[in-house]
Amino acid sequence: QSVLTQPASVSGSPGQSITISCIGTSSDVGGYKYVSWYQQHPGKAPKLMIYDVSNRPSGVSDRFSGSKSGNTASLTISGLQAEDEADYYCSSYTSSNTYVFGTGTEVTVL
């Protein structure tokens, strides 16, 4: 089962904006609205940050936003803060009625 491609690492200074890409195919990211993003701090369980491409669960900061264009989904973190330093994973439903995750991106706040 293929995984979605993410950059290994992204960094930014406090207050800046960064964007993490998640590249799939027309059989997953490009074909469905079920793209989600998860934040994971070391030793902790993943936390849902974005669902259905661009929706934020209650309690998630509006500094986090999601979008999709073609086969690529993106997560943008605005006003970067030290607490945003974590690993981020995208996920998508697929045409095989399965779910696939991205390779993961380590976000560093400089």
Add this chain to the structure above:
Amino acid sequence: QLQLQESGPGLVKPSETLSLMCTVSGGSISGSTGSWGWLRQPPGKGLEWIGGIYAVGTTYYNPSLRSRVTISADTSKNHFSLTLTSVSAADTAVYYCARRPLGYWDYWGQGILVTVSS
């Protein structure tokens, strides 16, 4: 507040069977319109979806694991379980249980590290 908690042995011998349970509190498995699932994360690596089960009993699995995986639920005890047979070192991972209302997982357990070693 919905809470999920994984339990089971932290060490399994190669070729044996891994069995984990996820106990749900603060909500009912049978009351969910979504499903309940298992995911895992090998040390230092990314997340992998294992499979899930709907309250009515319908199951769905990752094709790469389907031949070795069984997910079941006991709605009377409000828990669901994972069984993975013929394990090897490649199955060493933190195993998470989670709720999937639609195309995403919103509530996760804290995870349990399972090591496959003799």
